[in-house]
Amino acid sequence: MLSLGATLKKLRLARGMTQADLYGGIVSRSFAGRLERGEHDVTVETFWAILDRLAVSADEFRFLQQEDHPSDALRLEGQIGTAYSQQNFPWLRHLVQRYQTSTDPQERELATVADLALRSFGSASWTPTPAMLALWQHFNQLTTWGLHELRLGTAWLEIAQGQHQPAVLWAGIQKMHASCARYVSPTADPFHVTDLRASFDLVAMQILLLGQVQFRPYRTYAQTLYRALKAYDRWHLSTDAALSREICLCLWDWYDGDVAAADRRAATLENLPPLSASLNTHAILTSHRRHALRQRQKRGDSHA
Known part of the structure; x- marks a missing residue:
């Protein structure tokens, strides 16, 4: 995973922006340099202001920070939706078994949703x-x-x-x-x-x-x-x-x-x-x- 500063720099360069273009009026030029080098953090308000200037959402920033990978929970949610829409029940069972004991609460919750889809599909009593x-x-x-x-x-x-x-x-x-x-x-x-x-x-x-x-x-x-x-x-x-x-x-x-x-x-x-x-x-x-x-x-x- 990239650091916050490295991700901001990557986005800035991809958009052809200078540090003055991106950070001007938000933080000082010296602070911007240290931020991109990972020597400084920013407040939430400042972070939102920078993202607004980049026209990037928090979800997209996280995706890019993880080097073009969605979060594990978001990926699992997508897999469950695809498996259910295709009525691929072996895949759903696999996802339930794999994630129902995960250390991540959100993954366990999604495994419960997948288990629910399995049990309730086409059944009036479960x-x-x-x-x-x-x-x-x-x-x-x-x-x-x-x-x-x-x-x-x-x-x-x-x-x-x-x-x-x-x-x-x-x-x-x-x-x-x-x-x-x-x-x-x-x-x-x-x-x-x-x-x-x-x-x-x-x-x-x-x-x-x-x-x-x-x-x-x-x-x-x-x-x-x-x-x-x-x-x-x-x-x-x-x-x-x-x-x-x-x-x-x-x-x-x-x-x-x-x-x-x-x-x-x-x-x-x-x-x-x-x-x-x-x-x-x-x-x-x-x-x-x-x-x-x-x-x-x-x-x-x-x-x-």
């Missing part, structure tokens, strides 16, 4: 491990979620689903929304949290709709989530996020809204060209239409 319950409790105790927790939000939902605590589940959904809102302005979503929320809401809506017969509050929660999705500003939605939103609206209509409108929306969704988030669109729509009509029949709904 038992969370102590590590999963510990992760769930940790998320519950946080007053707000940061970007790390937002990326793992759907994993929290999977664990929460089996705990049969409606109030806790709904509190987590609200916490996800409030935490995402912190990172979004009326004109910008620099960390793409809207996509994270869309994926989270799609899982949350399915849990609420499927469980509303067993847990009466779920129906109210689903309706509240539906209204939030209807009112959401689509300015920040990527194509995948917009698709997730449309699926949520379609599902709610099947269960508790206008069935004919849901059928029309589903027909449109089925005809969309393949997208990364739409790989399971057909399976989701087919399964939920059947479940929704069955629930309506049990309620004696005339639209069933």
Whole structure:
């Protein structure tokens, strides 16, 4: 790993900047020389000012400092996502076995997420491990979620689903929304949290709709989530996020809204060209239409 000063010098030279170009008005010329030689450190405020002038984010700086290598945790997170999307379960099992006893807490946490993906995939009944319950409790105790927790939000939902605590589940959904809102302005979503929320809401809506017969509050929660999705500003939605939103609206209509409108929306969704988030669109729509009509029949709904 390069030193802070050596990384700054490498970036400065790559951009064709002199020390005066980069450090002028931030630190003195003599200080800049000592900084690049590793003889000085800088305050956090000064470091951010230098990165802003370089137009480099903290994550990119760390990547370059590690000589073009991502952090171990970031690399592991990417491997888990790729293995799951490819349904490469032997690879997932390997990652779980390799990292579940790591000395790095973040790597152990990601191994727990991979284990959760293995156990819950295609299974309606599975038992969370102590590590999963510990992760769930940790998320519950946080007053707000940061970007790390937002990326793992759907994993929290999977664990929460089996705990049969409606109030806790709904509190987590609200916490996800409030935490995402912190990172979004009326004109910008620099960390793409809207996509994270869309994926989270799609899982949350399915849990609420499927469980509303067993847990009466779920129906109210689903309706509240539906209204939030209807009112959401689509300015920040990527194509995948917009698709997730449309699926949520379609599902709610099947269960508790206008069935004919849901059928029309589903027909449109089925005809969309393949997208990364739409790989399971057909399976989701087919399964939920059947479940929704069955629930309506049990309620004696005339639209069933």
